Amino acid sequence: MSSRPKKFVRVAEPYVGEEEVRAVAEVILSGRYVQGPKVEEFEEKFASYIGTKHAIAVNSGTAALHIALAAAGIGPGDEVIVPALTFFATVEAVLHQNAIPVFADIDPETCNIDPDDIRRRITDRTKAIIPVHLYGQPADMDPIMEVAEEHGLLVIEDCAQAHGAEYKGKKVGSIGHVGCWSFYATKNMTTGEGGMITTNDDEIAEKARLVRNHGMVSRDDHVVLGYNYRMNELQAALGIVQLSRLDKLNEIRAKNSYYLIENLEDVVWLRPTKILPYVKHAFFWAPFRVLEDKLGMSTKELVALLREKGVEVRHRYNAPLYKQLVLIRKAAYPRGCPFSCPFYGRDIDYSGIHLPGAEQVAGKMIGLPNHPKLTREDLDYVIEVIKSIKPAS
Numbered sequence: 001m002s003s004r005p006k007k008f009v010r011v012a013e014p015y016v017g018e019e020e021v022r023a024v025a026e027v028i029l030s031g032r033y034v035q036g037p038k039v040e041e042f043e044e045k046f047a048s049y050i051g052t053k054h055a056i057a058v059n060s061g062t063a064a065l066h067i068a069l070a071a072a073g074i075g076p077g078d079e080v081i082v083p084a085l086t087f088f089a090t091v092e093a094v095l096h097q098n099a100i101p102v103f104a105d106i107d108p109e110t111c112n113i114d115p116d117d118i119r120r121r122i123t124d125r126t127k128a129i130i131p132v133h134l135y136g137q138p139a140d141m142d143p144i145m146e147v148a149e150e151h152g153l154l155v156i157e158d159c160a161q162a163h164g165a166e167y168k169g170k171k172v173g174s175i176g177h178v179g180c181w182s183f184y185a186t187k188n189m190t191t192g193e194g195g196m197i198t199t200n201d202d203e204i205a206e207k208a209r210l211v212r213n214h215g216m217v218s219r220d221d222h223v224v225l226g227y228n229y230r231m232n233e234l235q236a237a238l239g240i241v242q243l244s245r246l247d248k249l250n251e252i253r254a255k256n257s258y259y260l261i262e263n264l265e266d267v268v269w270l271r272p273t274k275i276l277p278y279v280k281h282a283f284f285w286a287p288f289r290v291l292e293d294k295l296g297m298s299t300k301e302l303v304a305l306l307r308e309k310g311v312e313v314r315h316r317y318n319a320p321l322y323k324q325l326v327l328i329r330k331a332a333y334p335r336g337c338p339f340s341c342p343f344y345g346r347d348i349d350y351s352g353i354h355l356p357g358a359e360q361v362a363g364k365m366i367g368l369p370n371h372p373k374l375t376r377e378d379l380d381y382v383i384e385v386i387k388s389i390k391p392a393s
Protein backbone atom coordinates (compact mmCIF):
# COMPACT_ATOMS: atom_id res chain seq x y z
CA MET A 1 0.00 0.00 0.00
CA SER A 2 1.34 3.41 -0.87
CA SER A 3 1.81 5.91 1.96
CA ARG A 4 0.81 9.58 1.76
CA PRO A 5 3.60 11.74 0.29
CA LYS A 6 5.12 14.34 2.62
CA LYS A 7 3.98 17.10 0.27
CA PHE A 8 2.18 17.59 -3.02
CA VAL A 9 3.82 19.88 -5.59
CA ARG A 10 1.38 21.18 -8.18
CA VAL A 11 2.47 21.67 -11.77
CA ALA A 12 0.63 24.94 -12.42
CA GLU A 13 -0.93 27.69 -10.35
CA PRO A 14 -2.04 31.12 -11.48
CA TYR A 15 -0.07 33.93 -9.84
CA VAL A 16 -2.59 36.56 -8.77
CA GLY A 17 -2.63 38.98 -5.87
CA GLU A 18 -4.35 41.99 -4.37
CA GLU A 19 -3.66 44.12 -7.43
CA GLU A 20 -5.66 41.81 -9.68
CA VAL A 21 -8.47 41.68 -7.12
CA ARG A 22 -8.64 45.48 -6.95
CA ALA A 23 -8.51 45.87 -10.73
CA VAL A 24 -11.34 43.41 -11.34
CA ALA A 25 -13.41 44.76 -8.41
CA GLU A 26 -13.15 48.24 -9.88
CA VAL A 27 -14.62 47.00 -13.16
CA ILE A 28 -17.39 45.09 -11.40
CA LEU A 29 -18.39 48.22 -9.50
CA SER A 30 -18.18 50.38 -12.62
CA GLY A 31 -21.02 48.46 -14.24
CA ARG A 32 -19.26 48.47 -17.64
CA TYR A 33 -18.49 44.89 -18.61
CA VAL A 34 -18.55 44.66 -22.39
CA GLN A 35 -15.45 45.46 -24.48
CA GLY A 36 -14.54 49.06 -23.66
CA PRO A 37 -11.72 51.23 -22.26
CA LYS A 38 -10.01 48.45 -20.28
CA VAL A 39 -9.83 46.23 -23.37
CA GLU A 40 -8.39 49.16 -25.32
CA GLU A 41 -5.80 49.83 -22.60
CA PHE A 42 -4.84 46.14 -22.50
CA GLU A 43 -4.47 46.08 -26.29
CA GLU A 44 -2.25 49.16 -26.29
CA LYS A 45 -0.04 47.80 -23.53
CA PHE A 46 0.21 44.36 -25.14
CA ALA A 47 1.08 45.77 -28.57
CA SER A 48 3.75 47.95 -27.01
CA TYR A 49 5.16 44.97 -25.05
CA ILE A 50 5.33 42.73 -28.14
CA GLY A 51 6.44 45.52 -30.44
CA THR A 52 3.63 45.40 -32.99
CA LYS A 53 1.45 48.15 -34.37
CA HIS A 54 -1.78 46.38 -33.44
CA ALA A 55 -3.13 44.10 -30.75
CA ILE A 56 -6.72 42.87 -30.87
CA ALA A 57 -8.10 41.28 -27.70
CA VAL A 58 -10.44 38.29 -28.01
CA ASN A 59 -11.99 35.71 -25.73
CA SER A 60 -9.63 32.75 -26.33
CA GLY A 61 -6.50 31.66 -28.13
CA THR A 62 -8.62 29.46 -30.39
CA ALA A 63 -10.71 32.49 -31.36
CA ALA A 64 -7.48 34.42 -32.06
CA LEU A 65 -6.33 31.71 -34.50
CA HIS A 66 -9.74 31.48 -36.15
CA ILE A 67 -9.97 35.26 -36.59
CA ALA A 68 -6.41 35.47 -37.95
CA LEU A 69 -7.22 32.91 -40.64
CA ALA A 70 -10.57 34.56 -41.44
CA ALA A 71 -9.03 38.04 -41.57
CA ALA A 72 -6.32 36.78 -43.94
CA GLY A 73 -8.95 35.32 -46.27
CA ILE A 74 -7.96 31.66 -45.81
CA GLY A 75 -10.86 29.42 -46.75
CA PRO A 76 -12.19 26.41 -48.70
CA GLY A 77 -9.61 24.67 -50.82
CA ASP A 78 -6.65 26.26 -49.02
CA GLU A 79 -3.99 24.26 -47.23
CA VAL A 80 -2.39 25.42 -44.01
CA ILE A 81 0.78 23.81 -42.70
CA VAL A 82 0.74 23.01 -38.99
CA PRO A 83 3.06 21.04 -36.71
CA ALA A 84 2.15 17.44 -35.95
CA LEU A 85 2.62 17.99 -32.23
CA THR A 86 0.66 20.81 -30.60
CA PHE A 87 -2.65 21.44 -28.88
CA PHE A 88 -5.51 20.58 -31.23
CA ALA A 89 -6.81 24.19 -31.23
CA THR A 90 -4.15 25.06 -33.84
CA VAL A 91 -5.76 22.57 -36.23
CA GLU A 92 -9.33 23.28 -35.16
CA ALA A 93 -9.04 26.91 -36.26
CA VAL A 94 -7.98 25.80 -39.76
CA LEU A 95 -10.94 23.41 -40.01
CA HIS A 96 -13.37 26.10 -38.85
CA GLN A 97 -12.25 28.20 -41.81
CA ASN A 98 -13.09 25.22 -44.02
CA ALA A 99 -9.41 24.86 -44.91
CA ILE A 100 -7.18 21.76 -44.87
CA PRO A 101 -4.56 21.22 -42.17
CA VAL A 102 -1.38 19.69 -43.59
CA PHE A 103 1.05 18.31 -41.05
CA ALA A 104 4.77 18.98 -40.98
CA ASP A 105 7.04 16.97 -38.73
CA ILE A 106 8.77 18.33 -35.65
CA ASP A 107 12.40 18.26 -34.61
CA PRO A 108 12.31 15.66 -31.79
CA GLU A 109 15.05 17.50 -29.90
CA THR A 110 13.25 20.87 -29.65
CA CYS A 111 9.69 19.56 -30.25
CA ASN A 112 9.10 22.48 -32.65
CA ILE A 113 8.11 22.35 -36.33
CA ASP A 114 10.93 21.36 -38.68
CA PRO A 115 11.44 24.07 -41.36
CA ASP A 116 12.84 21.50 -43.84
CA ASP A 117 9.70 19.44 -43.54
CA ILE A 118 7.55 22.55 -44.07
CA ARG A 119 9.29 22.89 -47.42
CA ARG A 120 8.36 19.32 -48.35
CA ARG A 121 4.65 19.92 -47.53
CA ILE A 122 4.15 22.93 -49.79
CA THR A 123 1.75 22.50 -52.73
CA ASP A 124 0.03 24.92 -55.08
CA ARG A 125 -2.80 25.06 -52.48
CA THR A 126 -0.65 26.13 -49.53
CA LYS A 127 -1.62 29.56 -48.19
CA ALA A 128 -0.23 29.73 -44.67
CA ILE A 129 2.05 28.21 -42.07
CA ILE A 130 1.27 28.13 -38.35
CA PRO A 131 4.45 27.51 -36.38
CA VAL A 132 3.77 26.89 -32.69
CA HIS A 133 6.29 27.98 -30.06
CA LEU A 134 5.75 24.78 -28.14
CA TYR A 135 6.21 24.59 -24.37
CA GLY A 136 7.54 28.19 -24.47
CA GLN A 137 10.47 27.81 -26.84
CA PRO A 138 10.36 29.83 -30.09
CA ALA A 139 10.21 27.81 -33.30
CA ASP A 140 13.15 28.36 -35.66
CA MET A 141 11.62 31.43 -37.31
CA ASP A 142 14.36 32.50 -39.77
CA PRO A 143 14.11 29.50 -42.09
CA ILE A 144 10.32 29.52 -41.68
CA MET A 145 10.08 33.16 -42.81
CA GLU A 146 12.48 32.39 -45.63
CA VAL A 147 10.37 29.58 -47.07
CA ALA A 148 7.20 31.65 -46.54
CA GLU A 149 8.67 34.55 -48.46
CA GLU A 150 9.81 32.29 -51.31
CA HIS A 151 6.27 30.95 -51.75
CA GLY A 152 4.25 34.03 -50.75
CA LEU A 153 2.77 32.36 -47.67
CA LEU A 154 1.28 33.94 -44.58
CA VAL A 155 2.93 33.07 -41.26
CA ILE A 156 0.67 32.97 -38.22
CA GLU A 157 2.69 32.40 -35.07
CA ASP A 158 0.83 30.38 -32.45
CA CYS A 159 2.22 32.07 -29.34
CA ALA A 160 -0.29 30.52 -26.93
CA GLN A 161 2.52 28.96 -24.87
CA ALA A 162 5.24 31.58 -25.25
CA HIS A 163 4.42 34.91 -23.59
CA GLY A 164 7.60 36.95 -23.45
CA ALA A 165 9.71 34.48 -25.46
CA GLU A 166 12.25 35.92 -27.89
CA TYR A 167 13.94 34.71 -31.07
CA LYS A 168 17.26 36.40 -31.87
CA GLY A 169 16.28 39.34 -29.67
CA LYS A 170 12.80 39.75 -31.18
CA LYS A 171 9.62 38.97 -29.30
CA VAL A 172 7.60 36.11 -30.73
CA GLY A 173 4.32 37.40 -32.11
CA SER A 174 6.16 40.18 -33.94
CA ILE A 175 8.16 38.00 -36.35
CA GLY A 176 5.48 36.42 -38.54
CA HIS A 177 2.62 38.33 -40.17
CA VAL A 178 0.28 37.60 -37.26
CA GLY A 179 0.72 36.35 -33.70
CA CYS A 180 -2.01 34.55 -31.74
CA TRP A 181 -2.07 34.39 -27.96
CA SER A 182 -3.97 32.55 -25.25
CA PHE A 183 -4.55 33.75 -21.70
CA TYR A 184 -5.98 30.45 -20.46
CA ALA A 185 -5.73 29.94 -16.69
CA THR A 186 -2.45 28.01 -16.60
CA LYS A 187 -0.52 30.19 -19.08
CA ASN A 188 2.41 32.47 -18.13
CA MET A 189 -0.16 35.24 -17.86
CA THR A 190 -3.91 34.79 -17.63
CA THR A 191 -7.25 36.51 -17.96
CA GLY A 192 -9.09 33.35 -16.87
CA GLU A 193 -9.86 32.64 -20.51
CA GLY A 194 -8.84 35.04 -23.24
CA GLY A 195 -6.67 35.71 -26.24
CA MET A 196 -4.97 38.33 -28.37
CA ILE A 197 -3.92 38.87 -31.97
CA THR A 198 -0.78 40.90 -32.72
CA THR A 199 0.14 42.21 -36.15
CA ASN A 200 1.78 45.04 -38.05
CA ASP A 201 -0.62 44.55 -40.96
CA ASP A 202 -3.28 47.29 -41.01
CA GLU A 203 -5.66 45.37 -43.24
CA ILE A 204 -5.55 42.18 -41.20
CA ALA A 205 -5.99 44.20 -38.00
CA GLU A 206 -9.02 46.03 -39.34
CA LYS A 207 -10.67 42.85 -40.58
CA ALA A 208 -9.84 41.04 -37.32
CA ARG A 209 -11.61 43.76 -35.33
CA LEU A 210 -14.68 43.33 -37.52
CA VAL A 211 -14.71 39.53 -37.37
CA ARG A 212 -14.36 39.68 -33.57
CA ASN A 213 -17.60 41.63 -33.26
CA HIS A 214 -20.24 40.19 -35.62
CA GLY A 215 -18.69 41.87 -38.65
CA MET A 216 -20.32 45.10 -37.43
CA VAL A 217 -19.26 48.56 -38.52
CA SER A 218 -22.09 50.21 -36.60
CA ARG A 219 -24.95 49.05 -34.39
CA ASP A 220 -27.02 47.68 -37.28
CA ASP A 221 -24.56 47.20 -40.12
CA HIS A 222 -22.81 43.88 -40.69
CA VAL A 223 -20.33 43.95 -43.53
CA VAL A 224 -18.44 40.64 -43.14
CA LEU A 225 -19.20 37.30 -41.52
CA GLY A 226 -18.23 37.64 -37.87
CA TYR A 227 -18.61 36.07 -34.46
CA ASN A 228 -18.84 37.15 -30.88
CA TYR A 229 -15.21 36.67 -29.97
CA ARG A 230 -14.96 39.77 -27.76
CA MET A 231 -12.92 40.01 -24.58
CA ASN A 232 -14.75 41.61 -21.66
CA GLU A 233 -13.63 44.39 -19.34
CA LEU A 234 -13.05 42.12 -16.33
CA GLN A 235 -10.69 39.93 -18.34
CA ALA A 236 -8.84 42.97 -19.66
CA ALA A 237 -8.44 44.47 -16.16
CA LEU A 238 -6.91 41.17 -15.02
CA GLY A 239 -4.73 41.02 -18.13
CA ILE A 240 -3.27 44.51 -17.59
CA VAL A 241 -1.98 43.56 -14.14
CA GLN A 242 -0.78 40.16 -15.31
CA LEU A 243 1.15 41.74 -18.18
CA SER A 244 2.91 44.07 -15.73
CA ARG A 245 4.11 41.00 -13.80
CA LEU A 246 5.07 38.90 -16.82
CA ASP A 247 8.81 39.60 -17.14
CA LYS A 248 9.45 39.14 -13.45
CA LEU A 249 7.46 35.91 -13.27
CA ASN A 250 9.12 34.60 -16.44
CA GLU A 251 12.50 35.18 -14.82
CA ILE A 252 11.45 32.98 -11.91
CA ARG A 253 10.11 30.31 -14.30
CA ALA A 254 13.43 30.32 -16.14
CA LYS A 255 15.41 30.13 -12.89
CA ASN A 256 13.27 27.25 -11.63
CA SER A 257 13.53 25.42 -14.97
CA TYR A 258 17.31 25.74 -15.21
CA TYR A 259 17.61 24.59 -11.57
CA LEU A 260 15.70 21.42 -12.50
CA ILE A 261 17.68 20.91 -15.71
CA GLU A 262 21.03 21.25 -13.91
CA ASN A 263 20.09 19.08 -10.97
CA LEU A 264 18.59 16.31 -13.07
CA GLU A 265 21.49 16.15 -15.49
CA ASP A 266 22.63 12.72 -14.31
CA VAL A 267 19.18 11.10 -14.45
CA VAL A 268 19.76 8.75 -17.38
CA TRP A 269 16.08 8.24 -18.24
CA LEU A 270 15.19 11.93 -18.48
CA ARG A 271 16.35 14.41 -21.12
CA PRO A 272 15.49 18.12 -21.29
CA THR A 273 14.45 19.45 -24.69
CA LYS A 274 17.28 21.14 -26.54
CA ILE A 275 17.23 24.91 -26.13
CA LEU A 276 18.43 26.84 -29.17
CA PRO A 277 21.29 29.20 -28.24
CA TYR A 278 19.62 32.24 -29.81
CA VAL A 279 16.25 32.06 -28.05
CA LYS A 280 14.79 33.30 -24.82
CA HIS A 281 12.57 30.44 -23.65
CA ALA A 282 9.35 31.42 -21.85
CA PHE A 283 9.31 28.09 -19.97
CA PHE A 284 5.54 27.66 -20.05
CA TRP A 285 6.70 24.12 -19.34
CA ALA A 286 9.97 22.76 -18.00
CA PRO A 287 9.86 20.10 -20.74
CA PHE A 288 11.65 16.77 -20.47
CA ARG A 289 11.49 13.66 -22.60
CA VAL A 290 11.18 10.32 -20.84
CA LEU A 291 13.52 7.67 -22.26
CA GLU A 292 11.20 4.76 -21.60
CA ASP A 293 13.75 2.08 -22.62
CA LYS A 294 16.16 3.29 -19.99
CA LEU A 295 13.46 3.82 -17.36
CA GLY A 296 11.78 0.45 -17.90
CA MET A 297 8.26 1.81 -17.59
CA SER A 298 5.86 3.79 -19.73
CA THR A 299 5.55 7.55 -19.35
CA LYS A 300 1.95 7.03 -18.30
CA GLU A 301 3.06 4.75 -15.48
CA LEU A 302 5.76 7.26 -14.50
CA VAL A 303 3.24 10.11 -14.35
CA ALA A 304 1.00 8.04 -12.03
CA LEU A 305 3.97 7.09 -9.85
CA LEU A 306 5.12 10.71 -9.56
CA ARG A 307 1.62 11.77 -8.54
CA GLU A 308 1.56 9.06 -5.89
CA LYS A 309 4.85 10.44 -4.59
CA GLY A 310 3.50 14.01 -4.50
CA VAL A 311 4.76 15.47 -7.79
CA GLU A 312 2.20 16.56 -10.35
CA VAL A 313 3.53 16.77 -13.93
CA ARG A 314 2.11 17.70 -17.32
CA HIS A 315 1.95 14.93 -19.91
CA ARG A 316 1.12 15.99 -23.44
CA TYR A 317 0.78 15.59 -26.35
CA ASN A 318 0.13 11.91 -26.40
CA ALA A 319 -0.29 11.33 -30.12
CA PRO A 320 0.61 13.22 -33.30
CA LEU A 321 -2.46 15.23 -34.20
CA TYR A 322 -3.03 13.41 -37.51
CA LYS A 323 -4.09 10.43 -35.38
CA GLN A 324 -7.01 12.29 -33.82
CA LEU A 325 -10.31 10.63 -34.73
CA VAL A 326 -11.84 13.88 -35.95
CA LEU A 327 -9.27 13.83 -38.77
CA ILE A 328 -9.21 10.08 -39.41
CA ARG A 329 -13.02 10.14 -39.67
CA LYS A 330 -13.00 13.55 -41.39
CA ALA A 331 -15.71 14.62 -38.96
CA ALA A 332 -15.82 18.37 -39.52
CA TYR A 333 -18.61 20.13 -41.40
CA PRO A 334 -21.62 18.27 -42.84
CA ARG A 335 -21.28 16.63 -46.26
CA GLY A 336 -17.55 16.13 -45.82
CA CYS A 337 -16.37 19.74 -45.87
CA PRO A 338 -13.63 20.88 -45.83
CA PHE A 339 -12.02 17.58 -46.88
CA SER A 340 -14.39 16.59 -49.67
CA CYS A 341 -15.05 19.99 -51.05
CA PRO A 342 -15.32 21.00 -54.70
CA PHE A 343 -12.94 23.85 -53.96
CA TYR A 344 -10.36 21.38 -52.69
CA GLY A 345 -10.87 18.79 -55.40
CA ARG A 346 -8.29 16.44 -53.88
CA ASP A 347 -8.31 13.72 -51.33
CA ILE A 348 -6.42 13.91 -48.10
CA ASP A 349 -6.05 10.74 -46.06
CA TYR A 350 -4.71 11.31 -42.58
CA SER A 351 -4.69 7.58 -41.76
CA GLY A 352 -1.62 6.99 -43.91
CA ILE A 353 0.58 9.72 -42.41
CA HIS A 354 3.73 8.86 -40.46
CA LEU A 355 6.03 11.60 -39.26
CA PRO A 356 8.98 10.05 -37.42
CA GLY A 357 9.96 13.06 -35.29
CA ALA A 358 6.48 13.48 -33.85
CA GLU A 359 6.02 9.73 -33.37
CA GLN A 360 9.31 9.48 -31.54
CA VAL A 361 8.34 11.93 -28.80
CA ALA A 362 4.51 11.83 -28.67
CA GLY A 363 3.38 10.51 -25.30
CA LYS A 364 6.86 10.80 -23.82
CA MET A 365 6.99 14.53 -22.99
CA ILE A 366 6.46 15.63 -19.42
CA GLY A 367 6.53 19.10 -17.90
CA LEU A 368 7.92 19.35 -14.38
CA PRO A 369 6.60 21.92 -11.88
CA ASN A 370 8.34 25.26 -12.56
CA HIS A 371 5.72 27.92 -11.80
CA PRO A 372 6.69 31.08 -9.90
CA LYS A 373 4.95 30.17 -6.65
CA LEU A 374 7.27 27.22 -6.01
CA THR A 375 9.82 27.43 -3.23
CA ARG A 376 13.36 26.06 -3.37
CA GLU A 377 12.12 23.33 -1.01
CA ASP A 378 9.40 22.36 -3.54
CA LEU A 379 11.94 22.14 -6.36
CA ASP A 380 14.31 20.09 -4.22
CA TYR A 381 11.44 17.76 -3.42
CA VAL A 382 10.73 17.29 -7.14
CA ILE A 383 14.42 16.50 -7.71
CA GLU A 384 14.52 14.08 -4.76
CA VAL A 385 11.42 12.20 -5.99
CA ILE A 386 12.71 11.94 -9.56
CA LYS A 387 16.10 10.71 -8.38
CA SER A 388 14.42 8.10 -6.20
CA ILE A 389 13.06 6.41 -9.33
CA LYS A 390 15.74 4.02 -10.44
CA PRO A 391 16.28 3.05 -14.07
CA ALA A 392 15.63 -0.47 -15.34
CA SER A 393 19.24 -1.59 -15.45
Ligand SMILES: Cc1ncc(COP(=O)(O)O)c(C=O)c1O
Nearest residue numbers: 060061062087089160182183184
Ligand atom coordinates in the same frame (compact mmCIF):
# COMPACT_ATOMS: atom_id res chain seq x y z
C1 LIG B 1 -0.49 25.83 -28.74
C2 LIG B 1 -1.86 26.30 -28.40
N1 LIG B 1 -2.60 26.87 -29.36
C3 LIG B 1 -3.84 27.32 -29.09
C4 LIG B 1 -4.40 27.20 -27.84
C5 LIG B 1 -5.79 27.66 -27.62
O1 LIG B 1 -5.93 28.61 -26.62
P1 LIG B 1 -7.28 28.74 -25.78
O2 LIG B 1 -7.33 27.61 -24.81
O3 LIG B 1 -7.15 30.06 -25.09
O4 LIG B 1 -8.40 28.71 -26.73
C6 LIG B 1 -3.67 26.61 -26.82
C7 LIG B 1 -4.27 26.48 -25.51
O5 LIG B 1 -3.88 25.93 -24.59
C8 LIG B 1 -2.36 26.14 -27.10
O6 LIG B 1 -1.60 25.57 -26.17
